[in-house]
Amino acid sequence: MNASARSEIFARLREITGEAPAERIQRERQALGSAPVPAPPAAELCQAFLTNVLKNKGTVDCVANRTEAVTAIGHHIYSHFRSHRLVAGNDPRLAAMPWRDAGVLPRFGSLEVGEPVALTFAQLGVVETGAIVTWTGKSNPAANNLLPEHHIVLVDTADLVSSMEHAWGRINLELEKTGRPRGINFIAGPSSTADIEGQLVYGAHGPRKWHVILMGDVPADALALARAAVPA
Amino acid sequence: MEQHSDTFLDNASAALGNTAQAERRDVIAAFAPLIRSAAVEGFTEFDALRQHVKRVRQHSLDHLEYYLGQFEHEAVHNGNHVHFARDGDELNSLVLDICQQHDARHVAKGKSMVTEETGLNDFLQRAGLEVMETDLGEYIIQQAGETPSHIVAPALHKSAGEIRELFQAKHKLGDRELPETVDLVSEARQVLREHFLKAEVGIIGANALIAENGYSMLVTNEGNGDLCANLPRVLIVCTTIDRVLPLAQDATAMLRLLVRSATGQSQTCYTSFYSGPRRESDVDGPIETHFVLLDNKRSEILDSDYREMLECIRCGACLNHCPIYSAVGGHAYGWVYTGPMGSILTPLLTSLEQSHALPNACTSCGRCAEVCPADIPLPDLLRDLRHEENSKKLSAPRWRLGLKLHSWLTRHPPLYHALTSIVIPVLHWFGRKHGNFERLPLAAGWTSQRNFPAPEGKTFMQQYKAQQKRREQGKHER
Ligand code: SF4
Numbered sequence: 001m002n003a004s005a006r007s008e009i010f011a012r013l014r015e016i017t018g019e020a021p022a023e024r025i026q027r028e029r030q031a032l033g034s035a036p037v038p039a040p041p042a043a044e045l046c047q048a049f050l051t052n053v054l055k056n057k058g059t060v061d062c063v064a065n066r067t068e069a070v071t072a073i074g075h076h077i078y079s080h081f082r083s084h085r086l087v088a089g090n091d092p093r094l095a096a097m098p099w100r101d102a103g104v105l106p107r108f109g110s111l112e113v114g115e116p117v118a119l120t121f122a123q124l125g126v127v128e129t130g131a132i133v134t135w136t137g138k139s140n141p142a143a144n145n146l147l148p149e150h151h152i153v154l155v156d157t158a159d160l161v162s163s164m165e166h167a168w169g170r171i172n173l174e175l176e177k178t179g180r181p182r183g184i185n186f187i188a189g190p191s192s193t194a195d196i197e198g199q200l201v202y203g204a205h206g207p208r209k210w211h212v213i214l215m216g217d218v219p220a221d222a223l224a225l226a227r228a229a230v231p232a
Numbered sequence: 233m234e235q236h237s238d239t240f241l242d243n244a245s246a247a248l249g250n251t252a253q254a255e256r257r258d259v260i261a262a263f264a265p266l267i268r269s270a271a272v273e274g275f276t277e278f279d280a281l282r283q284h285v286k287r288v289r290q291h292s293l294d295h296l297e298y299y300l301g302q303f304e305h306e307a308v309h310n311g312n313h314v315h316f317a318r319d320g321d322e323l324n325s326l327v328l329d330i331c332q333q334h335d336a337r338h339v340a341k342g343k344s345m346v347t348e349e350t351g352l353n354d355f356l357q358r359a360g361l362e363v364m365e366t367d368l369g370e371y372i373i374q375q376a377g378e379t380p381s382h383i384v385a386p387a388l389h390k391s392a393g394e395i396r397e398l399f400q401a402k403h404k405l406g407d408r409e410l411p412e413t414v415d416l417v418s419e420a421r422q423v424l425r426e427h428f429l430k431a432e433v434g435i436i437g438a439n440a441l442i443a444e445n446g447y448s449m450l451v452t453n454e455g456n457g458d459l460c461a462n463l464p465r466v467l468i469v470c471t472t473i474d475r476v477l478p479l480a481q482d483a484t485a486m487l488r489l490l491v492r493s494a495t496g497q498s499q500t501c502y503t504s505f506y507s508g509p510r511r512e513s514d515v516d517g518p519i520e521t522h523f524v525l526l527d528n529k530r531s532e533i534l535d536s537d538y539r540e541m542l543e544c545i546r547c548g549a550c551l552n553h554c555p556i557y558s559a560v561g562g563h564a565y566g567w568v569y570t571g572p573m574g575s576i577l578t579p580l581l582t583s584l585e586q587s588h589a590l591p592n593a594c595t596s597c598g599r600c601a602e603v604c605p606a607d608i609p610l611p612d613l614l615r616d617l618r619h620e621e622n623s624k625k626l627s628a629p630r631w632r633l634g635l636k637l638h639s640w641l642t643r644h645p646p647l648y649h650a651l652t653s654i655v656i657p658v659l660h661w662f663g664r665k666h667g668n669f670e671r672l673p674l675a676a677g678w679t680s681q682r683n684f685p686a687p688e689g690k691t692f693m694q695q696y697k698a699q700q701k702r703r704e705q706g707k708h709e710r
Contacts, residue, residue: 005315005316005527006315009316009318009473009527010297010300010301012527013300013473013531016531016534017294017298017534020298022298025295025298028291028295029288029291029478029479032284032287032291034284034481034485035281035285035481035482035488036277036280036281036284037277038274038488038498039275055498056497056499090515110515110516128498130498130499131499136511136516137514138514141514142458142462142516143463146455146459146462147459164481164485164488165481168479168481171480172480180446180508182506182507182508182509182510182511183462183504183506183507184505184507185458185502185503185504185505186499186502186503188497188500188501188502188503189501191453191455191501191502192454192501193369193417193453193454194385194495195367195372195385195386195387195454196413196416197256198385198388199392199413201413201414203417203421204368204417204421204453204454204455204456205424205425205456205459206501
C-alpha cells in the first residue's frame, strides 16, 4: 500500500473536517433518521410486489406450494426450451422440492456454458422496487444470476419485505449470524440496455428473460389486479 | 483523458454544424425529461427524500475522515486490499501494478467515470494489456476511438447505422448484416462474453461505499459490471474518497433518487453490493479484491466553497435538462464530465485556466438546479466560477470591460435610469415600423441568429412607476 498517499489524504481530511468523537458522529447520523419510502402500487403486499415485477418487465406466476412450484417451473422451461433441464444452486430449500413430480431434472451447482436456464430461490422480495435479493454462497453461485438466458426466481411470500430499509434489516440479521457474503444482489428485471439510440433491448449481457414465481398464500385476485395495473 | 475544454466555443460551433447529430440530440432532449418527470411525479415525497439524502451526504462529508477510516477498516476486515491515490497517475500505477502482479493480459472493465478521468485505459494499454470496456455504450465508443458524450449514456450521439458500420469494420461478421438494434446488442454480447471469460482482472467503479460494513454499491442495467466483479480472478474497484456513506440504507436511499433521475426507473436491473474475495463456501467469485480510492482534488473541493459539488450522484439529469448541453452535445465540453455538472467539475478537477469557457455555457435558466436530485445549486456555482474567471482576468478583455461598465452603471441607479430613459425611446422610434431589428450595433451576437424586439417606448421602471401610481389612484377613488 502507498502509505504516504494514505497518510497525506487522511491528514488533509482531518485538517478540513476536524475531529469529533465517534459516538457523537453516530448520534448525529441517527438523528437524521430514515428516508421516505414511495407508496406501493397496492395496499396488499403480494399484489404490490407482482405489479412492480411486471413493471420491471419480469414475467410472473403464482403458486400455493412447492408441488405447484415445480410444475410451474417445468412448464416454463418446457414451453421455452422443449427441455426439462435446469441448473440450481446448492440451496437445501431447492434440493427438498418434489422435482420428480414435474419431471424436471435439476443439476445442482454453478451454470456452465451452454446451459440456458438457472433457478434461484430468493432470500427476499422487495415490494417497493419489485426486486429479488440473493447473496452469493454455496446455495447461490453468482453465475446462476448473471449468465443464463432465462433466470427463474422463486420467492416465498414469507420473504416479502416492504422497502429497501426493511430488506437491510433482514440482511443485517443474516450478516450477524453467518458473516458477510461476498456479494448481495438486488435484481429487478432482465438485463437491459438503451445504449443504442435509447431503444430498450433485453439480454444485454445477462438473462433475456426474468421469470418470478411467487409461492405461498397469494390472494386469488392479486395476479389479475397486478396485470390490470401494468399494461403489457 | 486528454482535455479540449479550452476550445469549447469552436467545439460547440462544429457540433451545431453536424445536423444529423443535432437532430438526434433534439429528440433525446425532448424525451429524457419526460421519463424523469413520470418517475418523480408518482413519488409525492421525492422532495423530502432529496432533503433527507442531502442531509446524510452533508453529514458524511462533514465527517469524511471518520467514515473513510471506518470504511477502510471494514473493507480490510472483509479481506480486501485498500489503496489510496492522491492523483490520477497514482491510481493508474496502482492498478497496473496489481495487473502485473497477476501476470494479467486481459482486463474487463465496467463503466467508471473515475477511470475515464484518470485515463486508465490508455495507461494500461500502453503497458501491453488488452482492456475491454463492457458497458455497451462504452464498448461502442471505445471501438470507435471516441470519448463519452453523456455520463449515463455514453454513446447516445451515435446512430444505429454508425454502430452497424463500426461493427462491420471491427468484428468478423461474415455475411451477417445485423439489421436490427437487437442484432447489434446480441453481437456485442457475444464478443464481450468471450472477453469476460478470458479476462484475469475485472475493474469496476462504485456508486457508493458503505462505511458500516465495507461493501461497495454498483448500479447497472446491463449486468456487465457484475460480470466484471464475478468472473475474473482479480477484482479492482476504483472510486473516489467522497463516495462514502455511513449506512447501507443510505446507499439505497440515494439509489431511489439516482435511478428515477437517471433513467426514470424505480430500480435498475442490477444493484449489487460487493464486500471482498471469494469466501470458503463460495463456488465462484474473485480470489483477490482491491479498492483504489482516489482523491484527485476532492479534498480541495471539500475545503472550498464548491463543497456541494461532491454531493453529485452522477445521474445526468442536469445534462438532460440543459438547453446548452442539448444543443451542442457532450463532446463540445472537451472532457469526461459534461453539461452543468461538468462545467463545474472540469474547472475544479483540472484548472479554470484550461476550462473557463465552460461556466459561461449557461443561460441561467435554472432547470438543472430544479431537477438535480442532490439539490446542488448548480447555477450559483457556475456564477461563482464566472466571477472567479473575471477576477483572475481569464476572459476576453472586452468582456471584462463590458461587465465592469455594466456593474458600475447598475451601482449608480440615477445615472442608469437617466441613460435607459434616453436609449429606450430612441430604439422604440427606430424600430417603430417593423417592431424589431435585424441588425443592431454591439448586439451582433444576438441579431446574427434572430431579430431583436424593439422596446415599447418606456423603460421598465417608468412603466412600473406609472402602474403603481394608477393603483394608488384607484385605491383612493374606491
Ligand atoms: S449535478 Fe445533480 S443533476 Fe447533475 S449529475 Fe450531479 S446529481 Fe445529477
